[in-house]
Every structure is written in C-alpha cells, then in structure tokens.
Amino acid sequence: MSKIVLFSDIHANLPALEAFFEDVETRKPDFIYCLGDLVGYNIWANEVVDEISKRNIPTIAGNYDFGIGRESNDCGCAYKTEQEKANGAVSISFTNEIIQPAQRQYLRSLPAHIKVEYQLNDDKLNLLLVHGSPRKINEYLFEDRDEKSMLRIMKDADADIMCFGHTHKPYHRILDSGEEGKPHYRHAINIGSVGKPKDGDNRGGYVLLTIDENSSVLDKNSIQVEFIRFKYDYEKAARAIEECILPNDYAENLRKGC
Template sequence: MRIALFSDIHANLPALEACLKSIEEEKPDAIYCLGDLVGYNIWANEVVNEIKNRKIPTIAGNYDFGIGRMSNDCGCAYKTDHEKANGAVSISLTNALIKDEERAYLRTLPAQIKVEFQLNEDKLNLLLVHGSPRKINEYLFEDREEKSLLRIMEQADADIMCFGHTHKPYHRILNSGTDGQNHFRHAINIGSVGKPKDGNPNGCYLILTINANSSTLDKDSIQVEFVRFDYDIEKAAKAIEESPLPNEYADMLRKGY
C-alpha cells in the first residue's frame, strides 16, 4: 500500500493545488492530511473546501484548533515580540476571513488517526498526529533526543509515527527492541505543503509504502519518499503583499524559511 501524507498548507491554495496534482500522478492507495489548513495566507476557505470536497481524511493542526474555536491564540511558539506581533495579524485576519461552515469543519477535525495493519501474524501501527501524540503543538525536531522520541512512540503504541508542525521533513529510524530482538520504529516529519522552513521553497509531501512483508523486525521493509514539487510561489507571495499580512511572510515563501 502506498500512502500519500501532507500537512501544513497554511491557506496557500496554489501550493495545495500543485500538491494534489502531484499526488494524483503518484496514484497512491490512500491519502491523509495532517492539519494546519489555515493561517499565514488569504485562501483559508478555499483550502478548507478543497480538502472537504475531496473527502480527504484530515486531523486538526494547532492553527485549525484555534480558528475552529475563534481563538486569538494559534498555539504557535513565537520566539520574539516581532514574531508575536506578526502572528497576531495572521490569526486576526484568518478569523475575519473564515466562514461559519468552514470554521465548524475545523472545529470538528479529529486530533489523530491510527491505522492498524495486520501483517506477518503481527500488527503494525501507523499513527498520524500534527505535533505529537501528547500535544497538538509540540515540536518534534530532528535533533530530539532518541530516548525522548522513543518514549513518545512507545507510549502511543506507534510503530510508524507521521507528523508535521515544524515544516522541516526528516525520517529517523529508532530501535526499541530488547534482549537482542529488534523493534524498529519510524519517526517521520512529512514537511510542509505551503510554508516550508528547511531552506527549500518547494512544497513537500510524503509517500509511505507498506507492503506485505513490512515488519517492525526489518527497518528496510518500510519505504519513505519525500516528494518536492514546484508551485506558483510568486502568486502566493504577492497575495500576502496585497493583504494586511506582514510582507515578511512573502519573503519566507520565496526563500523557504
């Protein structure tokens, strides 16, 4: 089974359209969205409706959670007063733009999705979260201490854990086996469709392949492919510049930070 997973669109409709076109070309067996449909750009309603109309199973991101409740807090970890001020403009505009039906959709999105496979007389659990299983806005960066990351996955009973939120894709393979018995777990940040922060302005999504021989005993039996795609970055950046949003957000799209 080939599964397409994408996240962190952040109201960037040109990026979402390009992402979905690329996914269609891949012809996956299943598609999931890991949240943060809105914020930081102008197409909040259009992005929500694109996901709704395609009936893509979707979980709530921290931004979706806040907007769904008409909150002025997106749960974002802004580090400076400047970032906080910019963020306040974004969430205020998003709350003003979002329509009632679209807000209700965001409010009812589930916190996580768990898919249990029965393979080789054993189970293989795929867990989809936005930040982490513990908290919707917890950042799991690539340099997270191995013991900490393993503990999070073990407590959630996750053999494969896919998440977003940091906008920086990576794949780490951890071994939680004991007494010489391997138990490989895969921690996968699937990157961002509409607001990459890894220095590459192209959008990113994931193709996860689970086959009949996939097992926690064999780390290579699960395939992970990050797909980068082009989209009309200038259209998305200019939409920001022509809106009340800070022009700095346009620069972020152009440079991928």
C-alpha cells in the same frame, strides 16, 4: 501493497495545494491523509478547507485549525521574537475575520489523531498520524530530539510508524526500541509542509509511504519513505500576502523557504 500520501501545513496557500493535488495524481496512491494546519498566514483559508473537504480526505486538526475552529486569538504557535509574535497576532486575527461559518465548523470537527493498524504476517504494525506529537497538538518534534525521548513518546502511543508535521522540516529517523531481546524498529517521519516550507527549499513537500506484506518492525528497511518536492507559483502566493494586511515577512518566507 499500500501507497499512502501524507501531507500537512498548507497554511491557506491555495497555489501550493493545487500544485500538490496535480503532483499526487501522477503517484496513484491508495490512501491520502492530511495532518492539519489548513489555515493561517495567507488569504485562501476557506478555499483550502473546501478543496480538502470536498475530496473527503481524512484530516486531523493542526494547532492553527484548532484555534480558528474555536474563534481563539491563540494559534498555539511558538514564536521566537516579539516581531514574530506581533506578526502572528495579525495572522490569526485576519484568519478569524475571513473564515466562513461552514469552514470554521469543519475545522472545529476535526479529530486529534488517526491510528491505522496493519495485521501483516504474524506482526502488528501501527501507523499513527498526529500534528505535533501524540502528547500535544503543538509540540515540536525536531530531528535533533533526544533518541530516548522520541522512543518514549512513540512507545507510550503504541506507534511503530509515527507521522507528523508542525515543524515544516522533513526528516525520517529509524529508532530501535529493542524489545524482548530482538529488534523493534520504529519510524519517526516528519512529512514537511505543502504551503510553508522552512528547510530552505521553497518547493512544497509531502511524503509517499509504502507498506507491503513484508513490512515488519523486525526489518528497518521494510518501510519505504519517499520525500517528494514539487514546484508551485510561490510568487502568486507571496503577492497575495503583500496585497493584504498580512505582514510582508510571510511573503519573503515563501520565497526563501524559511
């Protein structure tokens, strides 16, 4: 049996990351993976990178990491309003200012995807870890994505279990691609956000995925997905924003989980 912790979208929120690691210690996972967006929107960009890199956690690049790693002023974010766009410009400029050379180099070196292939019984089970989607680092895969579209994305990527972040809104969808006259269940799992949740719950979130010797694409219930929420000192994170040049909107977002 493999107990796999998956986390993402810390966004320079060190209090949330520290609380996450405390919670994870109680779960005793076999493996832990980070799906990116370590930086942006708060003050602890370097500290967050250091906490993850010193643990040698396999990590992929998020769109924000990709931008900061290349000293870009574009984080690849889809802002809906002019105010959000203006706030975003402040955030990426601030992050580019505070990031140190070693931490920037770490972000630049991160891979785009991680693929883990399991050989179970007569089955092959492919676990694919991406930030946005297999096609694009900043593609948003929301829960209401058309089923045919989601299946096409997963089939093209040869993913039986696809885990991703980027939207900061956790969900688990089980889709049947029904190949060769028998079921083929695929799992699309958004793992939520450790440091910037957007689902109305201000607690941090991550996923515990369990795969065992009986896990199979033929049995939709043979993959266990647990969404875990943990409390952290969001007021400390919010005050840090209010005490620097970052927009106060980001502090309110942390308080409200939006």
